[in-house]
Amino acid sequence: MVSQTYICNLALSHIGGGKITSLDDGTEKARQLEINYDVCLEMALRDFPWNFARKIELLALTDDTTPGWDYVYGYPVDCTKVLKIYAGNNARVQEKSEFKIISDGDEKYIACDIEDAYIEYTMRVTNPTIYDPLFVKALSYLLAGEISNALSGNASKTSEMVQRYQLAIKEANLAGATEEHIPLEWPNSYLRGRR
Secondary structure (H helix, E strand, O other): OOOHHHHHHHHHHHOOOOOOOOOOOOOHHHHHHHHHHHHHHHHHHHOOOOHHHEEEEEOOEOOOOEOOEOEEEEOOOOEEEEEEEEEHHHOOEOOOOOEEEEEOOOOEEEEEOOOOEEEEEEEOOOOHHHOOHHHHHHHHHHHHHHHHHHHHOOHHHHHHHHHHHHHHHHHHHHHHOOOOOOOOEOOHHHHHHHO
C-alpha cells in the first residue's frame, strides 16, 4: 500500500540513499524528507490537473467588493490551483471565464463577474492511498531532486531528478488525456465567428 514513507523511500532509491522507517526516525535522511515533503506535494499537485485531486463546488459568496469585478468569493481552503470558474449551466462549455485571485493579507479570494459561480480546482490531497501511480512516480522524483543535494552534494543527480520529474509530468499528461471524454461544446460567439 502506498504511504508517505513508501514515497519517501522511493525518492531515496532514485538517489541511492537507502531507506527510512518513518519521517521521525531521527536520521538526517528523514529530517530532509520531512522538511521537503509538503512543499513537493503541493508543487506536484499544482503542476498537473490530476484526476484524483480534481474537485468541483459552488463558491461561497462574500460581502467583500473589489473594483472592476461584480462578485468576490472565498478561496477554498483545500485548493492548490484553480482550473476553471464557470456558471453552473456552462460546465461543459469550452470558454475561458476571467477571474482574479486577490488577498487581504490574511485570506485569499476569487473575484469574477459570474453570479453563483462554480470552481473546478486541484485540491490538496494528503491521503497517499488514492494517489495515481504516475503521481507517486512524479512526486518521488521531485522529492529526490529536493533532497539530493543536501544529502550527497551531487548537483548532477539533482538535475537528473528534476528532468525525470518533468518527464513524469509529460507522461501523466499523455495518460491523463485518455481518462476523460467530454464532448466539446463551443460558445455561441465562437460559432457565429466561424460562419
